[in-house]
Amino acid sequence: MGENEYIINVTGLKKAFKVSKREEGFGAAIKSLWSRNHETVYGVDGIDLKVRRGEIRGLIGPNGAGKSTTIKIMSGILHPEEGKVDIMGFVPWKERQKFVKKLGVVFGQKSQLWWDLPPIDTYALNREMYHVPRKRYDELIDYFKELLQIEGVVHKPVRQLSLGERMKCEFVCAMLHEPELVFLDEPTIGLDIISKENIRKFIKQVNQDLRTTFILTTHDLSDLENLCENVTIINKGRVVYDDSLSQLNRYFSQKKLIDVQFQEPLAPDMLKEYTLLASDELTATIELDLAEGDLRQFVYELLGKLPVQDINIRNIPIEDVIREIYSS
Protein backbone atom coordinates (compact mmCIF):
# COMPACT_ATOMS: atom_id res chain seq x y z
CA MET A 1 0.00 0.00 0.00
CA GLY A 2 1.33 3.40 -1.00
CA GLU A 3 2.12 6.09 1.57
CA ASN A 4 -0.45 8.46 0.01
CA GLU A 5 -3.17 6.07 1.07
CA TYR A 6 -2.71 7.55 4.53
CA ILE A 7 -4.56 10.79 5.07
CA ILE A 8 -2.83 11.17 8.44
CA ASN A 9 0.78 10.25 8.93
CA VAL A 10 2.24 11.25 12.29
CA THR A 11 5.57 10.07 13.66
CA GLY A 12 7.37 10.78 16.93
CA LEU A 13 5.03 13.59 17.95
CA LYS A 14 6.01 15.35 21.16
CA LYS A 15 4.50 18.33 22.89
CA ALA A 16 5.72 19.76 26.17
CA PHE A 17 3.86 22.03 28.57
CA LYS A 18 5.32 24.28 31.22
CA VAL A 19 3.36 23.63 34.39
CA SER A 20 3.78 26.01 37.32
CA LYS A 21 4.20 24.41 40.71
CA ARG A 22 3.86 26.02 44.10
CA GLU A 23 4.00 24.87 47.68
CA GLU A 24 0.93 24.82 49.89
CA GLY A 25 -0.08 27.82 51.98
CA PHE A 26 -0.50 31.58 52.03
CA GLY A 27 3.24 32.35 52.15
CA ALA A 28 3.83 30.31 49.01
CA ALA A 29 0.94 32.14 47.28
CA ILE A 30 2.55 35.52 48.06
CA LYS A 31 5.97 34.26 46.99
CA SER A 32 4.50 33.09 43.68
CA LEU A 33 3.91 36.79 42.83
CA TRP A 34 7.60 37.23 42.00
CA SER A 35 8.99 33.74 41.76
CA ARG A 36 7.41 30.64 40.33
CA ASN A 37 8.76 27.17 39.83
CA HIS A 38 7.99 25.48 36.57
CA GLU A 39 8.11 21.93 35.50
CA THR A 40 8.13 20.66 31.92
CA VAL A 41 5.60 17.92 31.29
CA TYR A 42 5.18 16.04 28.04
CA GLY A 43 1.44 15.99 27.24
CA VAL A 44 2.22 14.07 24.07
CA ASP A 45 5.28 11.92 24.32
CA GLY A 46 6.19 10.29 21.03
CA ILE A 47 2.92 9.51 19.28
CA ASP A 48 2.89 7.65 15.97
CA LEU A 49 -0.39 7.52 14.09
CA LYS A 50 -1.42 6.49 10.62
CA VAL A 51 -4.99 6.76 9.38
CA ARG A 52 -6.17 5.56 5.99
CA ARG A 53 -8.27 7.72 3.71
CA GLY A 54 -11.97 6.98 4.23
CA GLU A 55 -11.51 5.44 7.66
CA ILE A 56 -13.55 6.16 10.79
CA ARG A 57 -10.94 5.97 13.51
CA GLY A 58 -11.70 6.00 17.21
CA LEU A 59 -9.23 7.92 19.32
CA ILE A 60 -9.79 7.19 22.96
CA GLY A 61 -8.04 7.51 26.26
CA PRO A 62 -8.65 8.59 29.84
CA ASN A 63 -8.94 12.31 30.70
CA GLY A 64 -5.57 14.04 30.41
CA ALA A 65 -4.11 11.27 28.24
CA GLY A 66 -3.11 13.64 25.42
CA LYS A 67 -6.01 13.09 22.99
CA SER A 68 -7.05 16.73 22.78
CA THR A 69 -3.46 17.94 22.44
CA THR A 70 -2.91 15.46 19.61
CA ILE A 71 -6.10 16.63 17.90
CA LYS A 72 -5.11 20.28 18.38
CA ILE A 73 -1.72 19.64 16.78
CA MET A 74 -3.37 17.78 13.93
CA SER A 75 -5.80 20.70 13.48
CA GLY A 76 -2.97 23.23 13.24
CA ILE A 77 -3.92 24.90 16.53
CA LEU A 78 -0.76 23.91 18.42
CA HIS A 79 2.86 23.52 17.36
CA PRO A 80 4.65 20.36 18.51
CA GLU A 81 8.20 20.32 19.87
CA GLU A 82 9.21 17.27 17.91
CA GLY A 83 7.87 14.91 15.32
CA LYS A 84 6.61 14.85 11.77
CA VAL A 85 3.00 15.49 10.84
CA ASP A 86 1.70 15.07 7.31
CA ILE A 87 -2.06 15.43 6.96
CA MET A 88 -3.50 15.57 3.44
CA GLY A 89 -0.03 16.67 2.31
CA PHE A 90 0.09 19.61 4.74
CA VAL A 91 2.06 20.40 7.86
CA PRO A 92 -1.01 21.75 9.67
CA TRP A 93 0.51 24.54 11.80
CA LYS A 94 2.70 25.80 8.95
CA GLU A 95 -0.01 26.02 6.28
CA ARG A 96 -2.95 26.49 8.61
CA GLN A 97 -5.24 28.60 6.43
CA LYS A 98 -4.99 26.32 3.39
CA PHE A 99 -5.13 23.21 5.53
CA VAL A 100 -8.30 24.07 7.45
CA LYS A 101 -10.23 24.53 4.19
CA LYS A 102 -10.12 20.74 3.94
CA LEU A 103 -10.84 20.14 7.60
CA GLY A 104 -14.11 19.95 9.50
CA VAL A 105 -14.44 20.01 13.27
CA VAL A 106 -17.39 19.19 15.50
CA PHE A 107 -17.10 19.82 19.22
CA GLY A 108 -19.86 18.01 21.09
CA GLN A 109 -19.95 20.60 23.84
CA LYS A 110 -19.45 23.74 21.76
CA SER A 111 -21.49 25.34 19.07
CA GLN A 112 -20.56 27.01 15.81
CA LEU A 113 -24.12 28.12 15.17
CA TRP A 114 -25.43 31.63 15.80
CA TRP A 115 -27.60 31.16 18.85
CA ASP A 116 -30.38 33.62 18.00
CA LEU A 117 -30.68 32.77 14.30
CA PRO A 118 -31.82 29.71 12.35
CA PRO A 119 -28.97 27.32 11.38
CA ILE A 120 -29.62 28.06 7.70
CA ASP A 121 -28.19 31.58 8.29
CA THR A 122 -24.95 30.17 9.73
CA TYR A 123 -24.75 27.80 6.77
CA ALA A 124 -24.94 30.78 4.43
CA LEU A 125 -22.05 32.37 6.33
CA ASN A 126 -20.03 29.16 6.03
CA ARG A 127 -20.79 28.99 2.31
CA GLU A 128 -19.17 32.41 2.01
CA MET A 129 -16.25 31.50 4.28
CA TYR A 130 -15.36 28.38 2.33
CA HIS A 131 -16.41 29.68 -1.12
CA VAL A 132 -18.84 26.82 -1.72
CA PRO A 133 -20.48 27.31 -5.17
CA ARG A 134 -24.19 28.10 -4.87
CA LYS A 135 -25.34 25.05 -6.86
CA ARG A 136 -23.23 22.62 -4.83
CA TYR A 137 -24.33 24.32 -1.61
CA ASP A 138 -28.00 23.80 -2.50
CA GLU A 139 -27.36 20.15 -3.37
CA LEU A 140 -25.54 19.54 -0.11
CA ILE A 141 -28.19 21.28 1.98
CA ASP A 142 -30.86 19.08 0.36
CA TYR A 143 -28.72 15.97 0.90
CA PHE A 144 -28.09 16.75 4.58
CA LYS A 145 -31.69 17.79 5.23
CA GLU A 146 -32.92 14.48 3.90
CA LEU A 147 -30.27 12.39 5.59
CA LEU A 148 -30.77 13.99 9.00
CA GLN A 149 -34.48 14.76 8.61
CA ILE A 150 -34.05 18.40 9.54
CA GLU A 151 -36.23 20.02 6.88
CA GLY A 152 -38.10 22.29 9.31
CA VAL A 153 -35.40 22.41 11.94
CA VAL A 154 -32.90 24.49 9.95
CA HIS A 155 -35.36 27.37 9.79
CA LYS A 156 -35.95 27.61 13.55
CA PRO A 157 -33.73 29.77 15.81
CA VAL A 158 -30.98 27.62 17.35
CA ARG A 159 -32.07 28.54 20.88
CA GLN A 160 -35.39 26.75 20.25
CA LEU A 161 -33.79 23.47 19.14
CA SER A 162 -33.34 20.36 21.26
CA LEU A 163 -29.79 19.14 21.85
CA GLY A 164 -30.26 16.34 19.33
CA GLU A 165 -31.55 18.72 16.65
CA ARG A 166 -28.76 21.16 17.36
CA MET A 167 -26.10 18.48 17.04
CA LYS A 168 -27.49 17.45 13.66
CA CYS A 169 -27.27 21.07 12.55
CA GLU A 170 -23.71 21.33 13.91
CA PHE A 171 -22.75 18.40 11.71
CA VAL A 172 -24.14 20.10 8.62
CA CYS A 173 -22.16 23.21 9.52
CA ALA A 174 -18.92 21.23 9.70
CA MET A 175 -19.62 19.32 6.49
CA LEU A 176 -20.81 22.03 4.09
CA HIS A 177 -17.39 22.64 2.58
CA GLU A 178 -17.01 18.88 2.03
CA PRO A 179 -13.88 18.46 4.15
CA GLU A 180 -11.78 15.39 3.44
CA LEU A 181 -11.08 14.98 7.14
CA VAL A 182 -13.38 15.65 10.10
CA PHE A 183 -12.46 15.65 13.78
CA LEU A 184 -15.39 14.74 16.00
CA ASP A 185 -14.89 15.52 19.65
CA GLU A 186 -17.48 13.62 21.68
CA PRO A 187 -20.24 14.17 19.11
CA THR A 188 -22.87 12.15 20.95
CA ILE A 189 -22.31 13.51 24.44
CA GLY A 190 -25.59 14.13 26.26
CA LEU A 191 -27.77 12.74 23.46
CA ASP A 192 -30.61 10.23 23.90
CA ILE A 193 -30.40 6.79 22.28
CA ILE A 194 -32.39 7.74 19.18
CA SER A 195 -30.40 10.91 18.54
CA LYS A 196 -27.17 8.96 19.01
CA GLU A 197 -28.33 6.41 16.46
CA ASN A 198 -29.25 9.14 13.99
CA ILE A 199 -25.88 10.82 14.34
CA ARG A 200 -24.06 7.51 13.90
CA LYS A 201 -26.11 6.67 10.81
CA PHE A 202 -25.26 10.08 9.42
CA ILE A 203 -21.51 9.60 10.00
CA LYS A 204 -21.60 6.17 8.35
CA GLN A 205 -23.58 7.44 5.37
CA VAL A 206 -21.37 10.49 4.78
CA ASN A 207 -18.31 8.28 5.16
CA GLN A 208 -19.68 6.05 2.42
CA ASP A 209 -21.10 8.70 0.10
CA LEU A 210 -18.41 11.37 0.30
CA ARG A 211 -15.50 9.16 1.46
CA THR A 212 -14.88 11.52 4.36
CA THR A 213 -12.35 10.38 6.94
CA PHE A 214 -13.52 10.79 10.53
CA ILE A 215 -11.43 10.87 13.68
CA LEU A 216 -13.69 10.33 16.61
CA THR A 217 -12.81 10.97 20.25
CA THR A 218 -15.37 9.62 22.64
CA HIS A 219 -15.95 8.10 26.04
CA ASP A 220 -18.98 6.24 24.74
CA LEU A 221 -17.87 2.76 23.72
CA SER A 222 -21.03 2.14 21.75
CA ASP A 223 -19.86 4.94 19.40
CA LEU A 224 -16.73 2.89 18.77
CA GLU A 225 -18.59 -0.38 18.38
CA ASN A 226 -21.03 1.17 15.92
CA LEU A 227 -18.66 3.24 13.85
CA CYS A 228 -15.02 2.29 14.08
CA GLU A 229 -13.15 -0.59 12.63
CA ASN A 230 -9.88 0.60 14.12
CA VAL A 231 -9.18 2.24 17.41
CA THR A 232 -6.17 4.05 18.83
CA ILE A 233 -5.83 4.26 22.58
CA ILE A 234 -3.66 6.99 24.03
CA ASN A 235 -2.51 7.01 27.62
CA LYS A 236 0.06 9.23 29.32
CA GLY A 237 0.91 10.84 25.99
CA ARG A 238 1.69 7.58 24.21
CA VAL A 239 -0.15 5.22 21.93
CA VAL A 240 -0.80 2.10 23.97
CA TYR A 241 -3.03 0.33 21.48
CA ASP A 242 -3.43 0.82 17.74
CA ASP A 243 -5.34 -1.92 16.01
CA SER A 244 -8.81 -3.14 15.12
CA LEU A 245 -11.64 -3.15 17.62
CA SER A 246 -12.04 -6.90 17.15
CA GLN A 247 -8.40 -7.36 18.17
CA LEU A 248 -9.14 -5.33 21.28
CA ASN A 249 -11.81 -7.87 22.11
CA ARG A 250 -9.13 -10.52 22.00
CA TYR A 251 -6.71 -8.41 24.06
CA PHE A 252 -7.33 -10.65 27.06
CA SER A 253 -7.86 -13.82 25.09
CA GLN A 254 -5.92 -15.67 27.75
CA LYS A 255 -8.75 -14.94 30.14
CA LYS A 256 -12.34 -16.14 29.98
CA LEU A 257 -15.40 -15.30 32.00
CA ILE A 258 -17.74 -18.14 32.88
CA ASP A 259 -21.26 -17.26 33.98
CA VAL A 260 -22.85 -20.10 35.89
CA GLN A 261 -26.43 -20.51 37.05
CA PHE A 262 -27.09 -23.10 39.75
CA GLN A 263 -30.09 -25.38 40.21
CA GLU A 264 -30.22 -24.67 43.96
CA PRO A 265 -28.73 -22.12 46.36
CA LEU A 266 -25.05 -22.76 47.19
CA ALA A 267 -23.12 -22.12 50.36
CA PRO A 268 -20.41 -19.45 49.70
CA ASP A 269 -17.56 -21.75 50.74
CA MET A 270 -18.40 -24.11 47.85
CA LEU A 271 -17.01 -21.47 45.45
CA LYS A 272 -13.94 -20.44 47.44
CA GLU A 273 -11.46 -22.20 45.14
CA TYR A 274 -12.52 -20.04 42.12
CA THR A 275 -11.65 -16.47 41.13
CA LEU A 276 -15.06 -14.89 41.51
CA LEU A 277 -15.93 -11.58 39.87
CA ALA A 278 -19.52 -11.70 41.11
CA SER A 279 -21.68 -14.20 42.91
CA ASP A 280 -24.87 -14.78 44.86
CA GLU A 281 -26.69 -17.94 46.01
CA LEU A 282 -27.84 -18.93 42.53
CA THR A 283 -25.31 -17.38 40.12
CA ALA A 284 -21.57 -16.76 39.82
CA THR A 285 -19.16 -15.17 37.35
CA ILE A 286 -15.83 -16.95 37.44
CA GLU A 287 -12.63 -15.69 35.81
CA LEU A 288 -10.37 -18.33 34.33
CA ASP A 289 -6.77 -17.71 33.32
CA LEU A 290 -6.06 -20.12 30.46
CA ALA A 291 -2.35 -19.99 31.24
CA GLU A 292 -3.14 -21.74 34.52
CA GLY A 293 -5.76 -24.19 33.38
CA ASP A 294 -7.43 -25.81 30.39
CA LEU A 295 -10.94 -24.51 29.60
CA ARG A 296 -12.44 -27.87 28.70
CA GLN A 297 -11.01 -29.51 31.81
CA PHE A 298 -12.21 -26.65 33.97
CA VAL A 299 -15.77 -26.82 32.68
CA TYR A 300 -15.83 -30.59 32.99
CA GLU A 301 -14.78 -30.36 36.64
CA LEU A 302 -17.22 -27.56 37.33
CA LEU A 303 -20.14 -29.56 35.96
CA GLY A 304 -19.09 -32.51 38.07
CA LYS A 305 -18.66 -30.62 41.34
CA LEU A 306 -21.55 -28.18 41.31
CA PRO A 307 -25.30 -28.40 40.51
CA VAL A 308 -25.02 -26.35 37.31
CA GLN A 309 -28.24 -25.47 35.49
CA ASP A 310 -26.80 -23.22 32.80
CA ILE A 311 -23.32 -22.08 31.74
CA ASN A 312 -22.04 -19.34 29.43
CA ILE A 313 -18.43 -18.75 28.41
CA ARG A 314 -17.40 -15.31 27.14
CA ASN A 315 -14.43 -13.03 26.60
CA ILE A 316 -13.56 -10.15 28.92
CA PRO A 317 -15.92 -7.25 27.95
CA ILE A 318 -14.38 -4.44 25.95
CA GLU A 319 -15.12 -1.94 28.74
CA ASP A 320 -12.99 -3.98 31.11
CA VAL A 321 -10.22 -4.29 28.54
CA ILE A 322 -10.15 -0.56 28.05
CA ARG A 323 -10.31 0.08 31.78
CA GLU A 324 -7.35 -2.24 32.21
CA ILE A 325 -5.40 -0.49 29.47
CA TYR A 326 -6.20 2.95 30.94
CA SER A 327 -5.01 1.96 34.39
CA SER A 328 -1.87 0.15 33.24
Place this chain on the structure above:
Amino acid sequence: MATTLTGLLRLYYWNMKLSVSRSMAYRLDFIIGVLTSILFSGTAPFLQYIFFTQTRGYPGWNLNQIMLFQGILLLWLGLRETLFGNVMDVAHQLVRKGDFDRLLVKPYPPLGTLLTSGFNLKGIGSLISGGALTIYAFSRLDVMPSPLQVLLALVSIVCSIILYMGVTTLLCTMVIMLVQVGRLEELVDRILGFGDYPINIYPRFLQQLFLTVFPFAIWAYVPSQALLDRLGSDIVMAVIGCFTVFAISVWIWNRSLNRYTSAGG
Protein backbone atom coordinates in the same frame (compact mmCIF):
# COMPACT_ATOMS: atom_id res chain seq x y z
CA MET B 1 -2.70 39.68 0.83
CA ALA B 2 -5.26 41.40 -1.44
CA THR B 3 -7.28 38.17 -1.60
CA THR B 4 -7.27 37.86 2.19
CA LEU B 5 -8.36 41.48 2.55
CA THR B 6 -11.19 41.07 0.03
CA GLY B 7 -12.20 37.83 1.77
CA LEU B 8 -12.26 39.59 5.14
CA LEU B 9 -14.34 42.46 3.77
CA ARG B 10 -16.85 39.95 2.38
CA LEU B 11 -16.83 38.13 5.69
CA TYR B 12 -17.50 41.43 7.46
CA TYR B 13 -20.44 42.03 5.14
CA TRP B 14 -21.89 38.58 5.91
CA ASN B 15 -21.33 38.96 9.63
CA MET B 16 -23.04 42.34 9.40
CA LYS B 17 -26.06 40.81 7.65
CA LEU B 18 -26.37 38.15 10.35
CA SER B 19 -25.92 40.73 13.08
CA VAL B 20 -28.75 42.84 11.60
CA SER B 21 -30.94 39.73 11.35
CA ARG B 22 -30.21 39.01 15.01
CA SER B 23 -31.08 42.59 16.01
CA MET B 24 -34.36 42.23 14.11
CA ALA B 25 -35.12 39.02 16.01
CA TYR B 26 -35.23 41.14 19.18
CA ARG B 27 -37.01 44.18 17.73
CA LEU B 28 -38.03 45.77 21.04
CA ASP B 29 -34.52 45.46 22.46
CA PHE B 30 -33.16 47.01 19.28
CA ILE B 31 -35.57 49.97 19.31
CA ILE B 32 -34.98 50.64 23.01
CA GLY B 33 -31.22 50.29 22.42
CA VAL B 34 -31.22 52.88 19.61
CA LEU B 35 -33.44 55.31 21.53
CA THR B 36 -31.29 54.99 24.65
CA SER B 37 -28.19 55.48 22.56
CA ILE B 38 -29.63 58.68 20.99
CA LEU B 39 -30.63 60.02 24.41
CA PHE B 40 -27.34 59.01 26.00
CA SER B 41 -25.21 60.45 23.22
CA GLY B 42 -27.20 63.68 23.44
CA THR B 43 -26.05 64.27 27.03
CA ALA B 44 -22.41 64.79 26.04
CA PRO B 45 -23.06 67.81 23.76
CA PHE B 46 -25.47 69.20 26.35
CA LEU B 47 -22.80 68.98 29.06
CA GLN B 48 -20.29 70.55 26.72
CA TYR B 49 -22.76 73.35 26.05
CA ILE B 50 -23.22 74.04 29.76
CA PHE B 51 -19.50 73.83 30.32
CA PHE B 52 -18.81 76.15 27.43
CA THR B 53 -21.40 78.77 28.31
CA GLN B 54 -20.72 78.76 32.05
CA THR B 55 -16.93 78.97 31.79
CA ARG B 56 -14.50 80.70 29.51
CA GLY B 57 -14.78 77.75 27.10
CA TYR B 58 -11.92 76.28 25.12
CA PRO B 59 -9.17 78.53 23.80
CA GLY B 60 -9.52 79.05 20.04
CA TRP B 61 -13.05 77.59 19.80
CA ASN B 62 -16.36 79.42 19.71
CA LEU B 63 -19.67 77.79 20.57
CA ASN B 64 -20.59 76.82 17.00
CA GLN B 65 -17.16 75.38 16.34
CA ILE B 66 -17.29 73.31 19.51
CA MET B 67 -20.74 72.12 18.43
CA LEU B 68 -19.21 70.92 15.18
CA PHE B 69 -16.45 69.20 17.15
CA GLN B 70 -19.10 67.46 19.28
CA GLY B 71 -21.06 66.45 16.20
CA ILE B 72 -18.00 64.89 14.60
CA LEU B 73 -17.02 63.22 17.85
CA LEU B 74 -20.50 61.66 18.11
CA LEU B 75 -20.34 60.59 14.48
CA TRP B 76 -17.00 58.92 15.18
CA LEU B 77 -18.18 57.24 18.39
CA GLY B 78 -21.25 55.98 16.50
CA LEU B 79 -19.14 54.78 13.61
CA ARG B 80 -16.69 52.86 15.80
CA GLU B 81 -19.52 51.37 17.84
CA THR B 82 -21.30 50.32 14.65
CA LEU B 83 -18.20 48.88 13.00
CA PHE B 84 -16.46 47.26 15.97
CA GLY B 85 -18.87 47.50 18.91
CA ASN B 86 -19.14 43.74 19.26
CA VAL B 87 -15.48 42.79 19.04
CA MET B 88 -14.68 42.93 22.76
CA ASP B 89 -17.86 41.03 23.62
CA VAL B 90 -16.86 38.31 21.17
CA ALA B 91 -13.32 38.25 22.61
CA HIS B 92 -14.65 37.90 26.17
CA GLN B 93 -17.03 35.17 25.04
CA LEU B 94 -14.21 33.27 23.36
CA VAL B 95 -12.23 33.39 26.58
CA ARG B 96 -15.17 32.54 28.83
CA LYS B 97 -16.23 29.53 26.79
CA GLY B 98 -12.69 28.46 25.90
CA ASP B 99 -13.56 28.85 22.24
CA PHE B 100 -10.53 30.67 20.93
CA ASP B 101 -9.31 27.50 19.21
CA ARG B 102 -12.38 27.73 16.99
CA LEU B 103 -10.99 30.87 15.35
CA LEU B 104 -7.87 28.91 14.45
CA VAL B 105 -9.80 26.34 12.42
CA LYS B 106 -11.29 28.99 10.15
CA PRO B 107 -9.62 29.69 6.80
CA TYR B 108 -8.80 33.30 7.70
CA PRO B 109 -6.27 35.05 9.93
CA PRO B 110 -7.75 34.79 13.48
CA LEU B 111 -7.40 38.53 14.06
CA GLY B 112 -9.31 39.22 10.86
CA THR B 113 -12.07 36.80 11.87
CA LEU B 114 -12.31 38.54 15.23
CA LEU B 115 -12.40 42.09 13.87
CA THR B 116 -14.96 41.19 11.22
CA SER B 117 -17.35 40.02 13.91
CA GLY B 118 -17.62 43.52 15.34
CA PHE B 119 -20.72 44.99 13.67
CA ASN B 120 -23.23 46.35 16.19
CA LEU B 121 -26.36 48.03 14.88
CA LYS B 122 -26.95 49.84 18.17
CA GLY B 123 -24.20 52.29 17.25
CA ILE B 124 -26.54 54.00 14.77
CA GLY B 125 -28.07 55.97 17.66
CA SER B 126 -24.86 57.97 18.03
CA LEU B 127 -24.46 58.17 14.27
CA ILE B 128 -27.91 59.74 13.93
CA SER B 129 -27.41 62.26 16.72
CA GLY B 130 -23.84 63.00 15.52
CA GLY B 131 -25.08 63.59 11.98
CA ALA B 132 -27.88 65.87 13.19
CA LEU B 133 -25.54 67.91 15.40
CA THR B 134 -22.92 68.25 12.64
CA ILE B 135 -25.53 69.55 10.15
CA TYR B 136 -26.92 71.94 12.78
CA ALA B 137 -23.43 73.20 13.61
CA PHE B 138 -22.68 73.80 9.92
CA SER B 139 -25.91 75.70 9.49
CA ARG B 140 -24.94 77.99 12.39
CA LEU B 141 -21.36 78.35 11.22
CA ASP B 142 -22.59 79.33 7.78
CA VAL B 143 -19.54 77.86 5.99
CA MET B 144 -19.32 75.35 3.19
CA PRO B 145 -16.21 73.12 3.33
CA SER B 146 -14.24 72.72 0.13
CA PRO B 147 -13.82 69.27 -1.50
CA LEU B 148 -10.21 69.17 -0.23
CA GLN B 149 -11.35 69.84 3.33
CA VAL B 150 -13.95 67.08 3.05
CA LEU B 151 -11.32 64.76 1.61
CA LEU B 152 -8.96 65.49 4.51
CA ALA B 153 -11.79 64.85 6.96
CA LEU B 154 -12.51 61.52 5.25
CA VAL B 155 -8.81 60.57 5.33
CA SER B 156 -8.75 61.23 9.03
CA ILE B 157 -11.86 59.06 9.53
CA VAL B 158 -10.20 56.20 7.63
CA CYS B 159 -7.10 56.64 9.80
CA SER B 160 -9.30 56.73 12.89
CA ILE B 161 -10.66 53.34 11.89
CA ILE B 162 -7.10 52.00 11.42
CA LEU B 163 -6.10 53.41 14.82
CA TYR B 164 -9.15 51.99 16.54
CA MET B 165 -8.53 48.59 14.96
CA GLY B 166 -5.01 48.80 16.42
CA VAL B 167 -6.28 49.68 19.90
CA THR B 168 -8.93 46.93 19.73
CA THR B 169 -6.28 44.46 18.59
CA LEU B 170 -4.16 45.32 21.61
CA LEU B 171 -7.14 44.91 23.94
CA CYS B 172 -8.08 41.58 22.34
CA THR B 173 -4.49 40.42 22.72
CA MET B 174 -4.66 41.24 26.42
CA VAL B 175 -8.05 39.60 26.93
CA ILE B 176 -7.43 36.45 24.90
CA MET B 177 -3.77 35.78 25.50
CA LEU B 178 -3.44 36.95 29.08
CA VAL B 179 -7.03 36.06 30.09
CA GLN B 180 -6.98 37.93 33.42
CA VAL B 181 -6.31 41.60 32.67
CA GLY B 182 -8.30 43.06 35.54
CA ARG B 183 -9.13 46.74 35.03
CA LEU B 184 -6.62 47.32 32.24
CA GLU B 185 -9.48 47.65 29.76
CA GLU B 186 -11.00 50.45 31.84
CA LEU B 187 -7.65 52.21 31.92
CA VAL B 188 -7.36 52.02 28.13
CA ASP B 189 -10.91 53.40 27.83
CA ARG B 190 -9.95 56.35 30.01
CA ILE B 191 -6.84 57.02 27.94
CA LEU B 192 -8.90 56.91 24.75
CA GLY B 193 -11.17 59.52 26.34
CA PHE B 194 -8.40 62.13 25.94
CA GLY B 195 -9.36 62.24 22.27
CA ASP B 196 -12.87 63.44 23.17
CA TYR B 197 -11.68 67.04 23.72
CA PRO B 198 -9.96 69.58 21.47
CA ILE B 199 -6.29 68.95 22.11
CA ASN B 200 -5.49 72.67 22.50
CA ILE B 201 -6.71 72.38 26.09
CA TYR B 202 -3.75 70.13 26.96
CA PRO B 203 -0.15 71.21 27.65
CA ARG B 204 2.12 71.32 24.60
CA PHE B 205 3.76 67.99 25.42
CA LEU B 206 0.42 66.16 25.58
CA GLN B 207 -0.73 67.86 22.38
CA GLN B 208 2.28 66.38 20.58
CA LEU B 209 1.67 63.02 22.21
CA PHE B 210 -1.95 62.89 21.01
CA LEU B 211 -0.89 63.78 17.49
CA THR B 212 1.94 61.26 17.22
CA VAL B 213 2.48 58.37 19.63
CA PHE B 214 -1.15 58.11 20.78
CA PRO B 215 -2.81 59.97 17.90
CA PHE B 216 -6.31 60.07 19.41
CA ALA B 217 -6.66 63.63 18.05
CA ILE B 218 -7.36 62.00 14.69
CA TRP B 219 -10.90 60.99 15.54
CA ALA B 220 -12.49 64.38 16.28
CA TYR B 221 -9.94 67.16 16.51
CA VAL B 222 -8.21 66.62 13.14
CA PRO B 223 -11.39 66.27 11.01
CA SER B 224 -12.97 69.26 12.76
CA GLN B 225 -9.90 71.37 12.07
CA ALA B 226 -9.95 70.15 8.46
CA LEU B 227 -13.59 71.16 8.01
CA LEU B 228 -12.92 74.52 9.69
CA ASP B 229 -9.96 75.03 7.33
CA ARG B 230 -7.51 75.29 10.23
CA LEU B 231 -5.55 72.11 9.69
CA GLY B 232 -1.76 72.41 9.48
CA SER B 233 0.76 69.64 8.97
CA ASP B 234 -0.62 67.89 12.07
CA ILE B 235 -2.48 65.38 9.93
CA VAL B 236 0.73 63.93 8.46
CA MET B 237 2.15 62.94 11.85
CA ALA B 238 -1.24 61.69 13.01
CA VAL B 239 -1.68 59.50 9.92
CA ILE B 240 1.79 58.00 10.36
CA GLY B 241 1.00 57.51 14.07
CA CYS B 242 -2.25 55.63 13.30
CA PHE B 243 -0.59 53.21 10.90
CA THR B 244 2.33 52.72 13.30
CA VAL B 245 0.01 51.89 16.21
CA PHE B 246 -1.86 49.42 14.00
CA ALA B 247 1.35 47.78 12.73
CA ILE B 248 2.73 47.46 16.28
CA SER B 249 -0.52 46.00 17.58
CA VAL B 250 -0.63 43.40 14.80
CA TRP B 251 3.00 42.52 15.52
CA ILE B 252 2.19 42.07 19.23
CA TRP B 253 -0.89 39.99 18.35
CA ASN B 254 1.14 37.73 16.07
CA ARG B 255 3.84 37.24 18.69
CA SER B 256 1.23 36.44 21.35
CA LEU B 257 -0.58 34.11 18.98
CA ASN B 258 2.68 32.35 18.28
CA ARG B 259 3.25 31.93 22.00
CA TYR B 260 -0.32 30.65 22.42
CA THR B 261 -0.09 28.12 19.62
CA SER B 262 3.31 26.93 20.71
CA ALA B 263 2.41 26.82 24.41
CA GLY B 264 -0.94 25.08 24.21
CA GLY B 265 -3.37 24.32 26.95
